Amino acid sequence: MPKDNIDILIIGAGIVGVATAATLAESGHKVSVVDHQGICEGTSSGNAGALAFSDILPMASKGVLAKVPGWLMDPLGPFTIRPSYLPRLLPWLYRFWRASSAHMLERTVQAQGAMMRQAEPEMLGLMRRAGIGRMVREDGSLELYETESELNASLPGWSAKRAAGISFEHLRGNQLRECQPGLSSRFIAGTFVPGWKTVSDPKHVGQGLWAYAQNKGAVDLRDKVLSISATDEKVTVQLASGQTINAAKIVIAAGAWSHQLAKCLGDVIPLETERGYNTTLPVGAFDLKRQLIFSGHGFVVTPLETGIRVGGAVELGGLELPPNFKRSEIMLKKAEQFMPGLQSKGGRQWMGYRPSTPDSLPVIGFSSSTRNVLYAFGHGHLGLTQSAITARLISDLIENQEPSIPIDPYSPKRFRS
Numbered sequence: 001m002p003k004d005n006i007d008i009l010i011i012g013a014g015i016v017g018v019a020t021a022a023t024l025a026e027s028g029h030k031v032s033v034v035d036h037q038g039i040c041e042g043t044s045s046g047n048a049g050a051l052a053f054s055d056i057l058p059m060a061s062k063g064v065l066a067k068v069p070g071w072l073m074d075p076l077g078p079f080t081i082r083p084s085y086l087p088r089l090l091p092w093l094y095r096f097w098r099a100s101s102a103h104m105l106e107r108t109v110q111a112q113g114a115m116m117r118q119a120e121p122e123m124l125g126l127m128r129r130a131g132i133g134r135m136v137r138e139d140g141s142l143e144l145y146e147t148e149s150e151l152n153a154s155l156p157g158w159s160a161k162r163a164a165g166i167s168f169e170h171l172r173g174n175q176l177r178e179c180q181p182g183l184s185s186r187f188i189a190g191t192f193v194p195g196w197k198t199v200s201d202p203k204h205v206g207q208g209l210w211a212y213a214q215n216k217g218a219v220d221l222r223d224k225v226l227s228i229s230a231t232d233e234k235v236t237v238q239l240a241s242g243q244t245i246n247a248a249k250i251v252i253a254a255g256a257w258s259h260q261l262a263k264c265l266g267d268v269i270p271l272e273t274e275r276g277y278n279t280t281l282p283v284g285a286f287d288l289k290r291q292l293i294f295s296g297h298g299f300v301v302t303p304l305e306t307g308i309r310v311g312g313a314v315e316l317g318g319l320e321l322p323p324n325f326k327r328s329e330i331m332l333k334k335a336e337q338f339m340p341g342l343q344s345k346g347g348r349q350w351m352g353y354r355p356s357t358p359d360s361l362p363v364i365g366f367s368s369s370t371r372n373v374l375y376a377f378g379h380g381h382l383g384l385t386q387s388a389i390t391a392r393l394i395s396d397l398i399e400n401q402e403p404s405i406p407i408d409p410y411s412p413k414r415f416r417s
């Protein structure tokens with residue numbers, strides 16, 4: 001027997017699905033969430049915990065592309081492609097390259113900036129209403145450089161951020177050492193971003209938002225969605241358990257797997273995964289004052305209430321290949337050199353799947369076949385940061401309200417040409 005009478009079904013209980021459930025349940029919608037892993041058990045559980053509201057530069061920005069050839073030479077470098085996956089990746093890489101043109105980059109930075117201006121009040125507001133405002137850390141971030149040329153190469157990016165109203169300060173000497181004592185002397189300069197925030201633990205944030213959603217009536221189902229079909233009246237979802245669900249509307253928030261479901265509705269979305277790795281060391285492994293960003297090496301170190309998390313890196317290798325935890329080890333070894341005295345024993349390794357579009361913008365909007373199916377995925381490196389603003393935009397669309405920012409830049413239709 002099909003399960004009927006579901007108002008809105010959200011597929012995926014990562015941070016985007018959970019924030020969307022909380023926001024819709026707040027406005028009185030009857031919401032169910034379906035996920036075969038449970039609440040925030042996948043990529044949203046183990047990320048670096050940054051609320052990176054100032055991070056408006058796309059991956060395809062010039063600085064990154066210039067570094068890629070050097071990185072690719074190193075199979076354990078910060079940006080790699082698993083060779084066996086390369087043929088499948090080529091169409092996405094072509095779009096990624098096209099997204100790096102000056103014209104496209106300018107549009108992307110504007111769209112990302114517009115989203116980030118709303119992302120901050122939306123996320124902090126949702127966390128406060130959910131009673132988890134104390135999980136936000138407001139101690140900024142420090143990006144570090146080993147050479148003058150590395151600092152100089154970063155300056156155009158900082159100018160773009162200044163133009164978008166983001167404050168920062170370049171530090172040297174004592175100022176740098178005070179901002180983070182105990183760093184290796186190889187770092188000659190750093191940039192402090194005071195408005196950058198982190199959370200005490202991303203998994204706890206997801207669980208906290210879910211507890212709030214549940215309190216407002218949201219329900220979770222543990223199952224895997226196999227297929228979706230839609231008519232003008234309803235959407236039918238086939239589950240691995242053999243059950244069928246009929247819902248008035250569905251939201252696809254299935255992270256890096258979302259394109260597989262969008263295909264059922266006739267939409268071909270170029271979504272890839274940028275796999276990322278980390279190691280979480282025990283609490284007290286280093287006296288870390290704030291998140292440190294080693295962008296020349298593609299990783300960050302974050303102070304969490306559950307430990308010190310060392311990680312990042314981008315590995316383009318799809319959804320099936322097994323993890324290569326040598327990447328976690330390499331970043332940890334570098335962190336030992338960069339932060340002398342780091343207690344690097346007893347860590348827990350992890351890999352997650354960033355859901356990434358070629359232009360680094362998320363996919364938010366209606367499916368091409370029906371307005372009863374909405375998309376909320378593709379946030380790449382920024383899913384935690386942009387979860388609440390995505391939830392707000394989805395809620396605006398469902399309630400037939402003018403979205404709080406123009407949503408054309410995030411439309412699934414942008415990939416048609």
Ligand SMILES: Cc1cc2nc3c(=O)[nH]c(=O)nc-3n(C[C@H](O)[C@H](O)[C@H](O)COP(=O)(O)OP(=O)(O)OC[C@H]3O[C@@H](n4cnc5c(N)ncnc54)[C@H](O)[C@@H]3O)c2cc1C
Pocket residue numbers: 011012013014015016017034035036037038040041042043044045046047048049050051052223224225226253254255256257258274275276277278311312313351352353354355376377378379380381382383384385386
């Ligand atoms: C190393 C690393 C560091 C990161 N650091 C940050 C950071 O500091 N700040 C930040 O903002 N972002 C960061 N990110 C990115 C962020 O983690 C992701 O963008 C975000 O978690 C994506 O959330 P999501 O809800 O879209 O997807 P997910 O968390 O992947 O959730 C999707 C869910 O959908 C479920 N699902 C998939 N298919 C189906 C199906 N067919 N049926 C049922 N359920 C299904 C999955 O089980 C999963 O639980 C980082 C990512 C990595 C890997």
